[in-house]
Amino acid sequence: MILVTGASGTVGSEAARLLAAQHQPTRALVRDVSRAPRADIEIATGDFDRPDTLDAAMRGIETVILVSPAVPAQEIAVIASATRQGVRHIVKITSKASADSPVERRRGQAQIEAYLETSGLSYTLLRANAYMQNLLALAPMIKQSGGFLMSAGDGWVGMIDARDVATTAATVAASPGAHAGRTYWLTGPDLITYNDVAKELSDALGHPVEYRRTTPAEHQSAMIQAGVPETVATSNAQAFGLIAEGDAAWLSDNVVSLTDTAPRPLRTFINDHIAAFT
Ligand SMILES: NC(=O)c1ccc[n+]([C@@H]2O[C@H](COP(=O)([O-])OP(=O)(O)OC[C@H]3O[C@@H](n4cnc5c(N)ncnc54)[C@H](OP(=O)(O)O)[C@@H]3O)[C@@H](O)[C@H]2O)c1
Secondary structure, X not given: OEEEOOOOOHHHHHHHHHHHHOOOOEEEEEOOHHHOOOOOOEEEEOOOOXXXXXXXXXXXXXXXXXXXXXXXXXXXXXXXXXXXXXXXXXXXXXXXXXXXXXXXXXXXXXXXXXXXXXXOOEEXXXXXXXXXXXXXXXXXXXXXXXXXXXXXXXXXXXXXXXXXXXXXXXXXXXXXXXHOOOEEEEOOOOOEXXXXXXXXXXXXXXXXXXEEEOOHHHHHHHHHHOOOOHHHHHHHHHHHHHHXXXXXXXXXXXXXXXXXXXXXOHHHHHHHOHHHHO
């Protein structure tokens, strides 16, 4: 049986739905049962901060799709529980992790990966580029003011629809043996800039959407003013500044080679989420 953590979130909910559609025995871990994915699967309630609930959710599980906000202590607790409960394989969703990254959450991912490496469990790392779903956070500003603030300059991003991250995770989890010890780099089909985002949104909405350039420092302040927690705003602003410097300008064919399905382009993402922007 496969356990999907973070199953009320962006990647986890889609992975759980896909596994259910494939009739894979699946259990979804959520902390609030009202947010569980609507699919024909088992639901376990648990909290990353409560190891007893993790142990209960982990019983009888062979493979875990590990997705969460990636707080190191929490994911390490999930891996420790998996080890205790005899899980064989972990499919970990991660990013461009690095122990010396200026971005705190990338250092956190590196800490989790280091723990996973020493856990003795078999594992696969899915290292994803930025999610198209992040654009949904820009929707209120676009609706209100016809544009969005961004500090990514003209940096290219191999932006990926998180649904394709979920498809890849579900594919790997369904037959993990072939992917043990492997790291896959997941991207969308194209390198795009935030100019392309503005253009695609303008075309889809039928009115101009303006890309308002700002610096990472100003962007950080604006995000904090808009209610984004300071640590998240700081990491976001750092990541956007790195994008401007070319840090996200990478593409890979791993999604299509693993799933036999081409990753969705930005236009598809926008068309599928047009209601959020109107
Ligand atoms: N965003 C990007 O551009 C990007 C790019 C590359 C990699 N990633 C990686 O993707 C992962 C995040 O994936 P996502 O966007 O699918 O996450 P998400 O939508 O934020 O979902 C997080 C999930 O974790 C659950 N959760 C939070 N705290 C919990 C707790 N204490 N106990 C149990 N469950 C808890 C949430 O439950 P509730 O619904 O109850 O809150 C939710 O189901 C991270 O590892 C991140 O580094 C993101």
